[in-house]
Amino acid sequence: xxxxxxxFDRTLHRQRLTRAARGYAGFLKRRAAEDxxxxxxxxxxxxxxxxxxxxxxxxxxxxxxxxxxxxxxGLLIETDLSGAMLAxxxxxxxxxxxxxxxxxxxSLDLVVSSLAxxxxxxxxxxxxxxxxxxxxxxxxxxxxxxxATLTELRTALTEAELELRxxxxxxxxxxxxxxxAAHLLQRAGFALPVADVDRVTVRYDHALALMADLRAMGETxxxxxxxxxxxxxxxxxxxxxxxxxxxxxxxxRIPATFEILTLTGWTPHESQPQPLRPGSAKTxxxxxxxxxxxSAGEKAGR
Numbered sequence: 001x002x003x004x005x006x007x008f009d010r011t012l013h014r015q016r017l018t019r020a021a022r023g024y025a026g027f028l029k030r031r032a033a034e035d036x037x038x039x040x041x042x043x044x045x046x047x048x049x050x051x052x053x054x055x056x057x058x059x060x061x062x063x064x065x066x067x068x069x070x071x072x073x074g075l076l077i078e079t080d081l082s083g084a085m086l087a088x089x090x091x092x093x094x095x096x097x098x099x100x101x102x103x104x105x106x107s108l109d110l111v112v113s114s115l116a117x118x119x120x121x122x123x124x125x126x127x128x129x130x131x132x133x134x135x136x137x138x139x140x141x142x143x144x145x146x147x148a149t150l151t152e153l154r155t156a157l158t159e160a161e162l163e164l165r166x167x168x169x170x171x172x173x174x175x176x177x178x179x180x181a182a183h184l185l186q187r188a189g190f191a192l193p194v195a196d197v198d199r200v201t202v203r204y205d206h207a208l209a210l211m212a213d214l215r216a217m218g219e220t221x222x223x224x225x226x227x228x229x230x231x232x233x234x235x236x237x238x239x240x241x242x243x244x245x246x247x248x249x250x251x252x253r254i255p256a257t258f259e260i261l262t263l264t265g266w267t268p269h270e271s272q273p274q275p276l277r278p279g280s281a282k283t284x285x286x287x288x289x290x291x292x293x294x295s296a297g298e299k300a301g302r
Contacts (some may be wrong), residue, residue: 007121010081010099012222017056017082020218024085027216032114032143032260033059035198039141039264040110041069044068047110047139048074053098054116054128056085056218073110082218086242100127102176103133111140114259115134115189119222137269140190145219145277146197146259147177152247153210153239157231160239167227175274181261190265191272198260203253207240210256250253 037060052060062087064070079096080086086093096102098113099120111130120126123144130140161167176184185193204210214220247254266272 005121007101008119009222009224010097010119010121012082013119013218014222016215016222017218018084019251020216021057021082021084021087024215024218025201026057026059028260029056029059029115030063031198031200033254034063034264035262036112036114036143037063037067037069037142038070038270040112041067041261043072043139045139046072048077049077049108050110050112050177051077051079051103051108051133052080053096053101053111053113053142055080055093056116057195058089060112060114060157061091069136081110083210089201090180098163101126101129101133105132106135106138108133109138111138111142113142114208115143115145123176124184124187127184127190131189131265131267134267136267137271138143138267140265140267141262143260143262145175146181146261147256148199151256151257152243154206155246156207156239156243159242160235164235164238175259175263181263185265188265189268191268192264192266194258194264196262198262200258200260202256203249203257204256205253207243207254208236210254214267233279 008194050073055061055276058078060075061078064073075092077092077094078086079094079098081095083095086095094102098117099122100111110138111134117126127140130142134140181194181195182193185195202210204213211220243251243254249255
């Protein structure tokens with residue numbers, strides 16, 4: 001059997017992350033990491049061993065250290081696809097590919113990941129590996145970019161390429177939507193799955209400033225399809241013109257949409273709430289509604 005389609009060039013992604021490590025633009029990462037720490041604060045549990053997948057510049061560790069939630073987390077292991085992202089700071093660190101996790105089964109109490117897993121070729125496969133690495137009743141909280149991310153840039157690039165080349169290929173990665181995210185957790189075997197969305201609008205003076213930020217985040221496209229059709233200066237310039245014409249606001253600045261989907265799931269455990277078996281209800285629906293029960297063949301009175 002063939003595996004999942006290869007959407008992303010992971011070697012190129014590692015190279016882009018290594019380049020971005022020299023001046024990482026971490027404002028979205030920081031937002032997602034702080035949100036995860038806040039969510040952990042509401043969980044009445046302790047997590048002796050935790051892993052941050054795709055730690056990048058350590059935003060989660062910093063947010064955790066500055067909160068009361070830090071007392072709940074024992075050992076925190078930071079991982080990243082690029083060793084350059086982990087260099088120069090203390091703590092347990094490990095270069096690891098999110099597609100091939102190195103952790104033993106049922107060895108972790110908590111796994112978090114902020115804005116890294118959307119670059120995996122098989123997201124369900126990565127989630128399954130995370131579930132397997134977690135102990136029963138272990139917790140996963142992950143943030144990925146969602147389907148509305150960079151809709152403006154996608155539109156401008158597509159229109160520019162159609163105009164200049166007579167055809168357009170994918171330039172912005174495909175992202176999951178909220179319903180997809182919840183289903184992904186279920187398919188991976190997580191219990192009590194929850195997915196919600198945080199939509200962020202960032203304003204720029206020019207489309208080139210947005211592209212520079214994406215480069216500094218390590219978030220530029222590494223799609224396998226379209227790799228042979230590089231962006232030219234003329235194409236970028238035309239896309240910037242279309243972006244401004246279509247989306248510029250009253251003050252001339254342009255918006256860029258980023259949608260952050262946060263996924264929460266627990267590894268199954270007998271202590272968790274379980275759905276009732278069909279036919280096991282102890283109260284009749286008619287009693288609950290305060291109405292008279294009717295048989296299937298009895299017509300309601302007028």
